[in-house]
Amino acid sequence: MSRAYFQPAALEEALRIRRDNGEASLLAGGTDLVVAMRHDRGPAGDVIDLSKILELKGIQEIADSTPVTVNGIHKMTGKIRIGPMTTFTEIMESQLLREAAGILCEAAETVGSPQIRNRGTIGGNLCNASAAADCITPLLCLNAAVELQSLGFDGSKCTRILPLETFLVDSKKTDLRSDEILTGILFQRPAVDMSFAFQKIGRRNALAIARLNGSCAIRLAGNTVTSLAFALGAATSKPERIERAEEYLTGRELTDEDLAAVGKRAAEYVLEQTGVRASSSYKLPVIERFTASLIRAAAERSTTL
Amino acid sequence: MKKTKIQFVLNGKSVSMDVDPETTLLSLLREELFLTGTKEGCGSGECGACTVLMDGLAVNSCLVLAPQINGTEILTIEALETDGKLDRLQQSFIDHHAVQCGFCTPGMLMSAKALLLKNPRPTQEEIRIALSGNLCRCTGYQNIIAAVEGAVD
Numbered sequence A: 001m002s003r004a005y006f007q008p009a010a011l012e013e014a015l016r017i018r019r020d021n022g023e024a025s026l027l028a029g030g031t032d033l034v035v036a037m038r039h040d041r042g043p044a045g046d047v048i049d050l051s052k053i054l055e056l057k058g059i060q061e062i063a064d065s066t067p068v069t070v071n072g073i074h075k076m077t078g079k080i081r082i083g084p085m086t087t088f089t090e091i092m093e094s095q096l097l098r099e100a101a102g103i104l105c106e107a108a109e110t111v112g113s114p115q116i117r118n119r120g121t122i123g124g125n126l127c128n129a130s131a132a133a134d135c136i137t138p139l140l141c142l143n144a145a146v147e148l149q150s151l152g153f154d155g156s157k158c159t160r161i162l163p164l165e166t167f168l169v170d171s172k173k174t175d176l177r178s179d180e181i182l183t184g185i186l187f188q189r190p191a192v193d194m195s196f197a198f199q200k201i202g203r204r205n206a207l208a209i210a211r212l213n214g215s216c217a218i219r220l221a222g223n224t225v226t227s228l229a230f231a232l233g234a235a236t237s238k239p240e241r242i243e244r245a246e247e248y249l250t251g252r253e254l255t256d257e258d259l260a261a262v263g264k265r266a267a268e269y270v271l272e273q274t275g276v277r278a279s280s281s282y283k284l285p286v287i288e289r290f291t292a293s294l295i296r297a298a299a300e301r302s303t304t305l
Numbered sequence B: 001m002k003k004t005k006i007q008f009v010l011n012g013k014s015v016s017m018d019v020d021p022e023t024t025l026l027s028l029l030r031e032e033l034f035l036t037g038t039k040e041g042c043g044s045g046e047c048g049a050c051t052v053l054m055d056g057l058a059v060n061s062c063l064v065l066a067p068q069i070n071g072t073e074i075l076t077i078e079a080l081e082t083d084g085k086l087d088r089l090q091q092s093f094i095d096h097h098a099v100q101c102g103f104c105t106p107g108m109l110m111s112a113k114a115l116l117l118k119n120p121r122p123t124q125e126e127i128r129i130a131l132s133g134n135l136c137r138c139t140g141y142q143n144i145i146a147a148v149e150g151a152v153d
C-alpha cells in the first residue's frame, strides 16, 4: 500500500511526475481504469490523475492561412486538435466537430451510457486501445495522428507525432513510452467532398461495447470511387484500415456486385488475421454485409452522387 | 495509500476532508458520509444505481475515485427534497407508480434531474436516452418514462 496519488494542475508538472515514476498509471475519466482496479487486474503503482489539467481539454481548429474553394463553396482549411481529456459528451456537443468531422460525434454518441460519456475521454479510448474502442475507426479514416510528450532530465520537452495507425500496436497495446503522455489528437479538416459513415453492431443500444464497428470515408466522381478509407474495429486484434478493400474499390463504379466483392475481401482479410474461430461462421458473413452497408451508407451521403 | 486532502461542495455545503485515493465516490458517500440514498448495484458502470451529479452531469459514482471530485460540486439524491418538500420528479415517480422495490430509483431520479437541468422540455426520445444507463429489474421502463414526462412543464 505504498501507492501515491498525484493530481497535477499543469501538463509540465504531470510530465515531470511521469518521468520520475515510470510505473505510475495515468488516470483520465477512469471508466476503464477504475473498473480494472476493482477487478484486481488494475495497475499496482502510483496514480497520476490528469483530470485537473485544463491544457489537455478542448477542441480547436488551427486554421491554415489560405481558404480554398471547392465546387463554389468557400471553405476554411485547417488542422483540428482534440485534447485527450475531452469527454465523449463534449465531442458530441462540439459544433466544430459536428460540422468538420461529424463521424466522430456519431461514434461518441454510441458509447456506453450518458454517465459513461460524461466521464470517458477520447484519450482514454485510444490509450486503452481496446479492439472495440468506438472512436478509433473514425480517427483512422480521418488519417489522425497522436501527439505524445515527455520531459527530459534536463527539463526539455520532447514531442513525438505518430500516425494513429502506428501508435496502435495490438489489442490493449500502444507505442506509448513509460515517460510519455498523450497530449493531442490531430487531423486535417477533411475536404468538403468527402463523405463519412460510422456503424456499430452491439448487443443492445445502451452500454453496448461493439461486437463490430467500422468507419468509411469516401469521395465519388459521379458514381466512381476516387478515394476510399475503410476501417474495421473488433474484427481483428486491433482496429485497422482494410487496405485491400480500399484498393479494390478505388477507381471502380459503385455497383452492388462490387460492394459484395469488397465485403468478401474484407472478410477474407479478417479470416487471415484471426484464423478460424468459433465465432467465424457468424462473424465472417456479418463482416461481408457490414462492409457493403457501411460503404453504401457513406456513399449515400455524398453530395456528388 | 496515503490520504489526500480534497475540497468539494456536497449538496450545497462546502466539505473539506482527507480521503484514501483508492476509495470510490460511491464508498465515500455511503460509508464515510453516511449518505446511503445512492445505491451500489454492479460496481462497474453498467447499472446506474450509483448515479450522482458531478458539476451538473450524471456520473457513475462507482467509477469516480474520491480525489477526482476535488474542486467539483456533487449533488446526491438526498438533495432533491428541499424543506421537507419532494422534488417534482420524486412526486411524479410516486404518482406514476414508477417505484417498486426502489433500488434503481435514486439513480433514475438523478439521471432525470441531470436531463431536466440541461433541457427543461425534453422529448420522450431524449428522456429514453437520458435514462439509458439506468437499469430497472421490476417496474419496467414505461412508468418511469411517464413519470419523467409528468415532471416536465
Ligand SMILES: Cc1cc2nc3c(=O)[nH]c(=O)nc-3n(C[C@H](O)[C@H](O)[C@H](O)COP(=O)(O)OP(=O)(O)OC[C@H]3O[C@@H](n4cnc5c(N)ncnc54)[C@H](O)[C@@H]3O)c2cc1C
Pocket: A025, A026, A027, A028, A029, A030, A031, A032, A033, A034, A035, A050, A084, A085, A110, A111, A112, A113, A116, A119, A120, A121, A122, A123, A124, A125, A126, A127, A128, A132, A133, A134, A135, A176, A180, A181, A182, A183, A207, A208, A209, A210, B044, B045, B046
Ligand atoms: C459500462 C461501460 C460501457 C462502455 N461502453 C463503451 C463503448 O460503447 N464504446 C467504447 O469505445 N468504450 C466503452 N467503454 C470503455 C471506456 O468508457 C472507454 O474506453 C473510455 O474512452 C476510456 O476513457 P477514460 O477517460 O475513462 O480512461 P481511463 O479509464 O482513465 O484510462 C484508460 C487507459 O488510458 C490511459 N490514458 C488515459 N488518458 C491518457 C493520456 N492522456 N495519455 C496516456 N495514457 C492515457 C490510462 O492510463 C489507462 O490505461 C465502456 C466502459 C464501461 C464501464
Ligand code: FES
Pocket: B039, B040, B041, B042, B043, B044, B045, B046, B047, B048, B049, B050, B051, B060, B061, B062, B063
Ligand atoms: S453501481 Fe455504479 S453503475 Fe452499477
Ligand code: FES
Pocket: B098, B099, B100, B101, B102, B103, B104, B105, B135, B136, B137, B138, B139
Ligand atoms: S424498482 Fe426495482 S429495480 Fe427498479
